[in-house]
Amino acid sequence: MWKFNLYLYLFIIAPICLLAQGKISGKITDGRKRALPGVNVFIKGSYDGATTAADGSFSFATSTTGDQILGATLSGYQSIEIKINTGSAQQVDIVMKSVANALRVVTISAGSFEASDSKKGTVLKPLDIVTTAGANGDLTSAIKTLPGAQQTNDREGLFVRGGTGYETQTLIDGMIVRNPFYSSLPDIPGRGRFSPFLFKGTTFSSGGYSAQYGQGLSSALVLESQDLPDRSSSSLGVSLIGVNAGLDNLSKDKKTSYGIEADYTNLAPYFNVIKPKQAPNLGPEIIGTSANFRRKTSATGMLKFYGYANWSKMGFETPSLEYPGLNESFKLRNNNVYTNLTYREKLNHDWHMYIGASFSTNTDDIVSDTISKHPTPTLIKVQSGLSQSRIVFDRNLGRFSMLRLGGEYQYAVERSAFDGRKMSFTDNYTAAFAEADIYFTPSFMGRAGGRAEYSSVLGKMNFAPRASLAYKLDNYSQFSFAYGDYYQKPEPKYILWDNGLGYMKATHYILTYQRMTKFTTFRTELFYKKYSDLVKTAPVYSNNGDGYAQGIEFFWRDRKTFKNVDYWISYSYLDTKRDFLNYPMRVQPDFAANHTASIVYKHFLPKLSTNLGLTYTFATGRPYYNPNLPADKFMSERTMTYNSVGVSASYLTSIRKAFTVFVLSVSNVLGNKQVYGYRYSSDGMRRDEVTPNVPRFIYLGMFMNFGIDRRQDVINNL
C-alpha cells in the first residue's frame, strides 16, 4: 500500500510541488534600443508571464521548471521564442524586430495624390470630394484644390503643371475615358461627367506615373469604381436645377449587385431668374443615365460592368464683337456613351490577371453663327469612337515586390464634318508595358519599367522608359523620386488636318518629400518637365514645338488640431514656357498662372448636424494675347488675379425613414470679379472680357437615401 501511496504522491502531489517558483525578468527593446512597452512575455504553454512596463522591463514568477520556451509578442513586431531554463533566477534581455507589413513598407508617392478609403497614402477620401465647397460635387473641381492643378476655369479639363487639359488622361478601372467632360460652349467649361460616389478610389497623378498608363503628357486621373455595395439602397435627389434617382441592389448571397441611375438637369428656369452673361437660346438641358453590374465570380474574382449614356443640348447668344448690334449664336447637341467591362482574378498563388474592354462614342452637333457672319450658320459635326481592350498580369516576387506585364489595343474613329466637308481617320493603337516594383529593403524600393506604343495613323513607334525610387526615413516620412518619358498623339483635330504629325513628348523629373500621420499630411514636391515635339500649326503643321515647366508645390492637411475641423492648404509655384500651336516664340501659355493656392476648410457642427465648408482659391493673372501689341510682346500682358470663395452647408437629417441631406452651395460668394482673358475683334479695335457666365452660382438641393428595407416602410407610410 505504501507503494500505492508513493504513486499517489508522485502523480497527484508532485504537480503541486512543481509550483516551486523561478523568477524571470528582463528588458525588451527594438532594433534601435528603444524600450518596447506592452509586450506580452510568457512561458509557452503556461499562464505565466507579464506585460512590459513603459521602460520595456518585465518580471514574473513561474512555476514551470527546467528548459522552457520564453515567448514575446507585440503587434507590429516579429514574435520571439527563446529557450531558457527556469531553474534559477533569469535575466533575459530581448530585442524585437518590427514586422515589415504592407502598412509599413514604403510606397511610391512621387507625383500622385490618392483618395481612397482602403489604401494607405490616402490624401483625400471620396467623401472629401463631395464636401469640398465650391466644387459642387464635381470631381475635377475638387481635384483643382490640390497642388499642381491650375484654376483654368474658362475651359474644361485638368490643366496640370504647365500642361493643357488634353494632356490629362482620365481612366476608369484602367480603361480610358475619351470624353470625361460634358461638351462645352466657348468660355463655359463642361463639368466632369461622372459622380464621385461611383468611385472607391481616385488617384490624381500630376506626373511621373506608372508605365501602365500612356497617352497623357502631364497627368493621369485614375478612378477605381466601387466594389459590391454593403447593402441595397436607393436614392432620390431634387435640386433647383434638376432631379435624380438611383437604385443599388445587392443580391441575397451578397455576390451580385446591380445599380441604375438617371438624372435630368434643366438650367433654363434658373437662367430665367438669374440672367447669365450669355443668353440661353437652347436648353441647357441634360439627361443622363447609367447602369452598373458587379459580380463576385469566386473568392478572388470580380466582374464589373459600367455603362453611361447622356444627352444634352444647350445654346447661347452673345452680342457680336465683330458686328456690333448683332447677336451671335452657338448651339450644341451632344450624345455620349461610355461603357466598360473589367474582370480580375487570381490565377494562382503568384499570378493575378486583369482584363478590360471599353467602348465609347461621342457626337457633338454644333450650329454656329459666330465664326463670321455667314448668310447661313456653320454646321459642325464631330464624332469620335473609341474601343479599347487591355490585359494585365501581376506576379508577386517575394513578399512585396512584384512584376507587372500588360498590353492594350485601341481602335479609334474620328470623324468631323464642317458645312458638309468631311474628314476622318481611324487609328489602331497598340501598347505593351512591363514594370517591376523591387523592394531592396522594406523602407527602400525602386520601380523600373517601360512602355512601347505604336499608332497606325502616325505610323510611328515609341518607347517610354519610367523609373521611381522611394525611401522611407521613419514610420511617417519618406522621399520619392520619379523619372519618366511620356508620349501622346496630337489632338484629333490636328491629325485630321495633317497626317504627317508624330508624337508629342514630355520628360518628367520629380522629387517629393512627404510626412504623413493618420490625421496630418505634409508634402512638398519639386519638378522639372521638358516638352519636345509639340504640335505647331503655324507657319506650317509640324512637331517643332517645345517648352518646359518647373516648380515647387506644398500641401498641408490637418484633421487633428481643431476639433471637428478638417482643412488643407495647397500652394503651387509654376514657371513654364512653351512654343506651340500658332505661338511665334516660347512664352508662358495663356492657361498657366505662376502662383496658385487653395485653402479648403470643413467644419462639422455635431449639434446642428451640419457641415460647413469654405474654399478659397487664388491664382495670379494669366497671360493673354493682345493683337495691338508688336509681335515680340506676344502674351506679355496678364489678366487680373483670380480670387474665389465658395461656401457650402449641408444639413443632415432624416425625413420619415430616409436619411436626408440638404445642400446649399454658393460659388464665388463674395462676387469677386474674375477675368480669364480677352477676346479681340479681328481689327483689334474692340475687346471683350472672358468671364464666368454667371458671376455667382447658387445651388440648393435635397438628397434622400434609404436602404431597401426602409424604403418599403417609406412607401407604406406615404
Added chain:
Amino acid sequence: MKRIFLSLLFTGGLAVAAMAQSAQYESVMGKEVGELDSSKTYAPDVLQQKSNVFERIAAAEKNQWLPYYYAGYCEVMQALMTKDKEKIDGLADKAEANMDMAEALSPKNSEISCIRSLIATARLIVDPMTRGMKYGPESAAQLEQGKAYNPENPRVYMLQGQSLLLTPEQWGGDKVKGKATLELALQKFAAFKPESPIAPTWGIQHTRELLTKAK
C-alpha cells in the same frame, strides 16, 4: 497485474493533472474575469495587461473560447477608451483576430456578436464622417445577429439601447426607444443565468448608468 494497475493509475494521474490544469484554468480565469468588474481595470495600460494575460491563457488552453473572447473584450474596450485615434485600428484588428479564434471554437455565439459590434463602433469612431456609412450599419447588423443567436442575451439589448440613445436622431437614433430598450436589457439581466462562473456577465452597471443619463 501491477502493470495494469500502474497504467490505470497513470492514466488516472493524467486525468488528475488535467483536472488540476482545468482547476487552474477555472481559478485563474475566475480571478481575471472577476477583476473586469473593477473600475480600476478600465485604464488603457491595465486593459493591455489584461488582454495579454487572456492571450497567454488562450495560447495555453487552445480549446477554450473564453480567453480569446476576454482578450478581444479588453482590446476593444481599450480601443473605445483611448484618446489616440491612431491606435484604434490596430487594437480593433487584434480584437477581431481574437474573435475569429473564439468563433472557431464557439460558433453562432451571441456574446461574440456583441464584441464584433463594438469593434465596428470603435472603427467608426476613428473617422465618423467617412466611416459612418460602412461601420454604423455593420455594428447594428452584428447586434441583430447576436439577438438571433440568443434572444435572451442582455448585452445585445444594452448595446442596442446605447446605440439608439447616443446616435443623433438624424442618423437613426431614438431616445425614447433607446430608454425602452435599456429597460428591457435590465429585465434580461435579471433573468440571465450565466453558463458558468466565468461566462460574460458584464454590462448591468453600465446599463443603469445609461438609464440615469436617459432621464
